[in-house]
Structures are given as structure tokens and as C-alpha cells.
Amino acid sequence: MKILTANRLTDGEAVWFGSDQHWHETIDYAEVARDKEAEERLERLGKEAFARNAVVDVDLIDVELLGGEIRPLRLRERIRAAGPTNRTDLGKQARPRPADEGFAAGI
């Protein structure tokens, strides 16, 4: 299973592409690709968003579902999704959930 992630151009904020076709600041809304076709679609959307200068550093990452929640397989991506492990007062982990409206990337 894979999801599409990137960093927002203007401020570098880590974002994930949601099933509502918007980029979100939390991983929870990410659209999960469960087959090759879905992965290719996400990959294509990522390239388009990059070309439109909405996001940079676009990547498809491996995830699993744990109790219905999306969990990246790599620690790197888990830290990206939460914030620095030594500063739990910073990053996404410090924000109230789930007030995330997403931001329109023109999709």
C-alpha cells in the first residue's frame, strides 16, 4: 500500500494527497493506493502538482493500516508525519486534530 506525499512549496510543510483530491497537512486523510493502477494514478497526480509548483519533493511511500490508521513503514516517514521525536511540542504532533481543511493544489 502506498500514499502520495510532498512538501508544500511556500513553506516546506509536509503534506499528503487526500482522497478528496486536496493536499492535507496530516497523514490521516491520505488516499491509500492498494494496487498498481492506483499507485500509477497517484504518481501521475504528484507529477502534475509538482509541475504546477504546488509542491516539491514528491514521493510515493509505503504504508500499512493499523486499527484503521495509516502508518508509514519507514521511521523517516513516521517522523515526517508527526514532527521531531525530541520536540513533541513542535510539528504536527503538537497541533490539535483534526482541524485540517486541506489546501487546494488546483486539482
Added chain:
Amino acid sequence: MYRYDEFDHSFVQARVAQFRDQVDRRLAGEITEDQFRPLRLMNGVYLQLHAYMLRVAIPYGTLSSKQMRMLAHIARTYDKGYGHFTTRQNIQYNWPALSDMPAILADLASVEMHAIQTSGNCIRNVTADHFAGAAADEVADPRPYAEILRQWSSVHPEFSYLPRKFKIAVTGAERDRAAIQTHDIGLHLKKNEKGEFGFAVWVGGGQGRTPIIAKKIRDFLPEEHLLSYTTAIMRVYNLHGRRDNKYKARIKILVHETGTEEFARQVEAEWATLKDGALTLPEADIRAIEAYFAPPALVARPEGDESVKLARLDSRSFGEWLDQNVVTHKHPDYAAVTISLKGIGEVPGDASDAQMDAVADIAEAFGFGEIRVSHEQNLILPHVARADLKAVYDRLVEIGFATANSNLITDIIACPGLDYCALANARSISVAQDISLRFASLERQRDIGELKLKISGCINACGHHHVGHIGILGVEKKGAELYQVTLGGSGDENASIGEIIGRGFGPDEITDAIEKIVDTYLAHRRDPSEKFLDAYRRLGPAPFKEALYASEAKAA
């Protein structure tokens, strides 16, 4: 301190305006990321895991109080209230928005600072001994030469697209506190028998995935030839350095593959065409730059001895701090103070905006407004009257910066690691914090004595693990963090690369492993005067391997 002249001011202002335009065009979608990336890197802007990162140059680690206050202002206004002092004597901000970068650079320019050449395949910030100008053992302050190199290398048209990044360090003392043998070029300022200044020139040192100790290619280069000879080295490298493979592109690989003797011959041949030409430094120019670095007027403060003696009797913790964090100054009434950014369990190198402001105030009140950043991620007050040491200590206690651990096991160098860095494979900070907490007892640390522990979260070695007496390298293995331990490294005048001791350790095992290594040293040292590094060099790895792995060997 060096002051910008009219040229410096207009150069930096022009760069701010240029980058403002580039950022505007990028945000407007007029230029692509592929076009913009090299431009942002030339201005110190990286993209990391959570946000952009800005690396600000602190030339040869020297800061004024005014500049430190500006660093605090930037942390407060554009970031999340803190900054990270790095192993290249710079500061990094972890959370700035791209759209704020032009404003940040404009603020920096207002105090004669910038972020130029803190990234990219160019000559990076020139580093120097953090006690320069104050150290009792130096022949002269090496910073004027670092400044000459900075001016010469800034947007140098010939050397802005090198095969790879290029780092130069300068020291003015036999005791190498600037780690010159692990730099692309290391310069050791010395005097010859006639009393003239010159440099021993070392080339081809470096860490990263292929750690190599530099080779000395000249024992004494007269100071006036600094730029012509450096240019000759750069030309040989620029021409022959490998551009086909990023991992073989540093000068260390070229020197290694060419052979030191042949490389030196090529440099000499190139130098023959440059020597005594336009790059020869006029004596008057060297002395003029030197004048900027003249020490402050250090008036006699002979009451220092008595006041330090009394304060020591009064406060044990002050005495411990004196023993550990205060070093001899050229002037007998003064001392150089290390402000530890390594509080127990804290993040090595981090300082909050309030702490930065407070350090600026303390430096202004007691240290002629001068501050240094060390490559060991501490701050230095280079000129403090001994009579003022207790007052400085008391002020540092108030901001949590009086930890008496300079050069002890908790004075850990650590890169940002996987908590921030896009290149990292494993966390560094959490390992540093765990080890710091395990060895929190100052009594125990002092019993262990000098021990340089350095941690990198990937093979790029920003945490200098190769030259740690104990080095820790974080890697990713099967999706999990694993920490390799090296022993016996050193970044001083007797530089050596640490040796891998055996299989790595998981995050839950690494602190225990370090403790076993330390206990093995304590059990085997001849007496408390034999330092960890000396004991390792005498004993070799065997007793440490035995302590770490014997039980599993038996089990097998």
C-alpha cells in the same frame, strides 16, 4: 572584529535583492524547482523533512553581541524560537518558510551576515580555532587569514562549480582545535626561525563515507603566498577531481588516487605559474586585515586571582565549572569561557532565542561583546576578566548554560539526524540525550576524564563520528535504526580515524554498549591520568570487543 567595507555591504545587499527576486519568481511559478534548487542552495536554503532549513554562515565562528541578538530575533520572528549551532561553526534554522527567506536575509545583512556559500559545490565557510585571538598557545590569530580566504573565495568565478563542496580550516596553534587534518585544506599558521609567518599546508582530509586524514604537502608556505598556493591546489582539483561520481568527487579521493607526492608535484607546477603574480598578498593588506582582529583593550584586572579563589571556596559548582569550562588566556588576568550547549538531556547545539539574547548580554557586559561558535557546538566567550568569572557563571546558571562538561562524555557532538534531516538514516539527538542522561553525574564524568563522543545520523558524518574517541554512526537496517560504534578516532594534531568495533546496536542497546566501553576503559586504564584515547591506543580493540560481544560468542 572584521567590519564590512563598502564593497562587502553592496555585495551582500545585491545578493539579498537577487534572491528576493528569485524567490518571488519561484513562488509565482515562473521558474521550476529544478531551476530554483541550485539558486536556493547557493543561499543556504535546504528542504528538510518538516520544512525548509536555512544555514547561516558565521565566518570562522566569530559573532558580535549585536549579531547574536539578530540570530535570536530571527529564531523568534521567523522560526520556532530556537536555532541549532553546527559543527561548521554555523547556525541552522529548522522551520523558516520560503516566502520569509528574503526578509531573513535582509535582517542578516543589516548586521553584516549572510548565508552565501553555506551549501553547494563551492568553498564553504572557512573555520578556525574557536579560541583564536585568546589562546595562550597560538603564534598568532589565524582569523585574518580566514577572512582573506573568505573574501577571495566569495563567488569566486573559477571555483563556484567545483566537483564537490570544499572546506578549509585554519589554526594558529600546535594544539589543533580546528580539526585541520579532516578538511579539504588545513592550514597551520606558524613562525619560522626568522620570525616570519607561514603555513603548513595539509590537503585531502575529510570524513563522509571515505574518511581520510589529510596529507601535509608543504611545511612552510610564506604568508604572502596563501592565495596563489591555494589557487594552485584548487586548480589541480578543479581540473582532475572526479565529476563522474559524487562519492569520489572530493579532493581527498583525488589526492589518494593520484598519490600525495604526485599531487604535490602538480600543485607546485601550477603554483610556478602563479607565484609572485597578482595573487601575492601585499604585506600592508595582511596587516590591515589583521588590525580588524586586534584583541580588545584588555586592561589589567589583577584582582581576579583573589576573587576567583574566594568564589571557589564559596561554591563547589563554580569551582567545577572553572576546572572544566574555563581555559587560560594570553593575558594572565583574563580567561576564555566555554558556554556548554550540552545541558544534561538537552539537544547538542540548540539554543533558544532567549538564551541567545542572554548570551549576547553577558558577552556585552563581561566579554567585550565577542562570542565564538565552536565546531564542537558550544559557544565561547574569548575574553573574560578572571575577576568577572563568577558573575558570568551566575548569569549562565540563570539560563541553563552553566553545565560544567566541556570535553567530558556528555559534551556530545550530534548532527540533527532523522528528527530533521532529509539525508539521515537514523536519529542522533535521541541517542545523545540518552547517553547524556546515563552519564549525568558530574563526578562520574570527571572520573572518566576527557572523552569526545560524536554521533552522526548517516554516513555523511556531519556529527564527526569518525574522529570521535567514541564515534556512533546511525544506519537503517531492515527499516530499523542501528548504531555502529567506532573507537580511537581523533580530530586533533594527532588525528586518527576510529575503527569499527563490531556489529551495531539497536536504539535500546546503544547506551548500554557505550557504558560497557567506558567501564572497560576504567578497568584497564593505568591510572586516572591515562585518557580514554591513550588507553585505547595502548590496548587496541580487544578488551572492548570482549566486553561487548564475548557473551554472544560463547552463546554461539
